[in-house]
Amino acid sequence: MVKVDKELPVAFEPAQPLRRPVSLGDEVYNALFARLMSLQIPPDSRIKIDVLARELGVSQTPIREALARLENEGLVVKTHLIGYRAASQLSAxxxxxxxxxxxxxxPYxxxxxxxxxxxxxxxVLRGLEREMSAGEGDELAYGRxxxxxxxxxxxxxxxAGNTLVEEALARLHTHVHLFRLMYHARVTGEAIKEHAALLAAFESxxxxEAAxxxxxxxxxxxxRFAARLRQGAQP
Amino acid sequence: MVKVDKELPVAFEPAQPLRRPVSLGDEVYNALFARLMSLQIPPDSRIKIDVLARELGVSQTPIREALARLENEGLVVKTHLIGYRAASQLSAxxxxxxxxxxxxxxPYxxxxxxxxxxxxxxxVLRGLEREMSAGEGDELAYGRxxxxxxxxxxxxxxxAGNTLVEEALARLHTHVHLFRLMYHARVTGEAIKEHAALLAAFESxxxxEAAxxxxxxxxxxxxRFAARLRQGAQP
DNA sequence: CTGGGCGAGATTGCATACAGATCGGCTGCG
DNA sequence: CGCAGCCGATCTGTATGCAATCTCGCCCAG
Incomplete structure (x- = not known):
């Protein structure tokens, strides 16, 4: 009980001492996540456990676990005795x-x-910025x-070093990503300029200023997206 | 008991068409949540699926579902091929x-x-404030x-009307609650005054000013809690 | 006699197959 | 045309075999 003080710092060690084999549930989660992100599973479509089980060649248990996680992240919704379905597109x-x-x-x-x-x-940030600039103008590469x-x-x-903020943002970014894929506003030019300005602030x-x-x-x-939304852009 | 939890959602979602029977998984979730919040399941202790299954008289499937949800909320952690355990106490x-x-x-x-x-x-807020004031001085009622x-x-x-912010805060509050139970700083007097001031801002x-x-x-x-932490308060 | 490494049994979670219950749609009758 | 009842599809929950880990006692070296 009093060992709390000893164990917690360990949790923040960068290196994972032992590499455990990944669970099937995790793999299923990743597979579903990828499908949702690529719109291979479109919003509002039903997700049938047994179909997935046959498709992925696993039993229903890991599927359920993965879906439960996705539900908590808001990517799928569950209705009791009805089943799971992909979450709807974001409303205004x-x-x-x-x-x-x-x-x-x-900003924080x-x-x-x-x-x-x-x-x-x-x-790392410079490298990412360079890649983004390189793809500028290429409309097909918007997903990239x-x-x-x-x-x-x-x-x-x-x-930033605040794990809770990091997690909260990660959650939001997945939704932003989906939103983007539907209403892909191709306004990368402006964003790239803003990133460059940010980089300058980081350098100094x-x-x-960065905030x-x-x-x-x-x-x-x-x-940019709001304008797109008002136009009633369709996927 | 004030019906706050029941009445408010109704105000925002006028019509709930059908009351579906609750799933066993939800019940298990509530049971586990209560045990964790009351420290009946202490931090870092192992949570055995089969033991719980026998104890609650259900099979392992709903237990897994509940644990998966709790894991996403950070209240339990899972190690592959080892099992679940209650999350550690918060570090500084x-x-x-x-x-x-x-x-x-x-503030937002x-x-x-x-x-x-x-x-x-x-x-509703006034009612809550009144209840808190009423219990002042009673050390045993701190949990309340x-x-x-x-x-x-x-x-x-x-x-506030922002569902995402609401959810993020709900998540944090559960952890604050656990933290409080361990290091129960009995400084309710100050908090009550601050709440009263907030109420005044809400009224106008x-x-x-409220922010x-x-x-x-x-x-x-x-x-208040930091002082308590530095003192090395023990549960 | 003490300490460390090793291995077998017990424990536990993982994955599968299966049974019960409920919903939605289809068909047929009024 | 509408409604009622049946049937297939699907989810929820249960029971069971399997694989991996942990525990603890044993053995051996120092």
Missing amino acids: KQFEDLYDLRLLLE AAEKAAENMTPEVLD FAQLDKRFHDVIART RDGV RLMRTHIKKARA | KQFEDLYDLRLLLE AAEKAAENMTPEVLD FAQLDKRFHDVIART RDGV RLMRTHIKKARA
Whole structure:
């Protein structure tokens, strides 16, 4: 009981001492996650446990476990005695809520990240920015841009050093990703400029400036999608 | 018992067409949640599926489902081929992270709540405050105070109208609750005064003031627990 | 006599197959 | 055309075999 103080620091050690074989449930989770993210399983479509079990060649137990996890993350919804189905597309209200929350978290993350910035992380961020710039103009590669952008923000969140904030943001980003795939606003040019400005703030470790830039970045991103939404863009 | 939990959702979701029979998994979840919250299952202790199955008189499937949900909420952790165990007590670092996050979310929630405040919600909040004041000085009833305080904040989060923020905060509050039970700082007097001030801001629908008051309330709460932590208080 | 390494039994979770219950749709009758 | 009842599909929950881990006693070296 009093060992709490001893064990907790260990939980933060970077290296995992033992590599356990992954559970089937995890594999199923990853498979489903990928299918949802690629819209291979479209929103609102039913997800049948036994079909998946046959398809993936496993029993129903790991499927259930994976679906339970996905439900908690809001990617699928469950109705008792009816079954699971992929979550609906975000409504306008949910979209606003999501960006409000991002506006609360991401500037903070940027500020902390700027303070904790290391040359290594900076290199990673520069690399991601370079890849995003390289693909500019290529409309087909938008999915790739979205992935890189997600990574960019995830790295910042991780560098901030607050695990809870990092997890909360990771959760949001998956939804943003789905939203993007449906209403793919091809406004990568602006986003790239905003990322570059952020990088400059990170280089000089200016937390206040990084927070400010992130705030405007998120606001502008929201505005870009909101315009798209009002136009009634269809997938 | 105040029907806060029942009445508020109704206000936001007017018509629930059908009351489906609750699934066993949900019941198991509630049972486990209660045991964890009451420390009947202490932190770091192993949670054996088959033992629970016999104890609750159900099979292993619903137990697994409940545990999967609890894992996503961070209340239990799973190690592949080892099993589940109750989550560890928060470390000092995690405690700081948690309060940083609360500081980001709760002032925002208070501001929005003030803007959306209705007489009905105000009544509920007043009722909760009254109950908390009534129990003042009674050390044994601290667990009860903690519950009321949690409700108080939950109602505010719900009134803010941002579901994502509400969910994020709900998640944090469960951890705060556990933390409190271990290091029960009996400083209810101060908290009650801060709640009263908040109520005044809600009455006048002053969002900016509510946000400010909430910020100081959270900061002071953090300071109260931090002092307790440094003293090395034991459960 | 003490301490460390090793292995077998017991324990536990993982995965599968199966039975019961419920829902939704289809068909046929009024 | 509408409604009632049946049937297939599907989910929920149970029982069981299997694989991996942990525990603890044994043996051997120092």
